[in-house]
Amino acid sequence: TDIKVANPNLEITLLGEPKGIRLSMDSVIADIDVSKDKDEKKPKKTDSIPKFPEKLKIHIPAQIDVKEARVNLSDGKSWQASNISVESRGQKALTLSARNINGDYISAPASVNLNADFSSDDLKIDGKIKTKKDSIALNVEAPKDNLGKIKTSTDLTITNPEDWIPVELPPAVPELGKVKVSATANVDLQKNSTSYDATIETRV
Helix, strand or coil: CEEEEECCEEEEECCCCCCEEEEEEEEEEEEECCCCCCCCCCCCCCCCCCCCCCCCCCCCCEEEEEEEEEEEECCCCEEEEEEEEEEECCCCEEEEEEEEEEECCCCCCEEEEEEEECCCCEEEEEEEEECCCCEEEEEEEEECCCCCEEEEEEEEEECCHHHHCCCCCCCCCCCCCCEEEEEEEEEECCCCEEEEEEEEECCC
16 A cells, blocks of 8 residues: 655644644545455454544644545556545534545545534534535434444435446336435444335336
8 A cells, every 4th residue: 555645734833823733735645455365364353343532532623635635446446536624623523525526436526525523422423425416415323432333314316326327237127217215224233233214216
């Protein structure tokens, strides 16, 4: 794995106003080797579920900005995005945004806005993913002392589902219209249990 960062700039203001830390860079390129070495020893499986660090706090305002980012996998897949920003919101909340997300399995340039809050007993994440025609709104919650117990809800609208299918459908498959999905799910990784409920609307 190789990571290249272009023109990083770190600004720290501790005594003046407004206080804060800002790291900006022109680009980040990550080349990741995903090949599997047959002779490499496989790591032992673990049944432990990670816990969120209870004492984590962002004591002063912090922000990271990246103009362009790209991830290249050794198997040929790649993704890129622009105007990526991560910003603290108080001591126990973060926002993440990115624009012009392109790459494998993404039918059209997308934008992402996510909010993470860890001020209560639960880690909460909500956000929206949008393309020019499609959108996904999602909410995820998990107890900080058991991140394997996850609750999610999703509202999905896809104008042309065939754009998101990575293979060409045969002519015998009827054409699908706009798809709307509302779904909730509960996952418990310790108990290996999943329950879900979904409502799907479309036309053929």
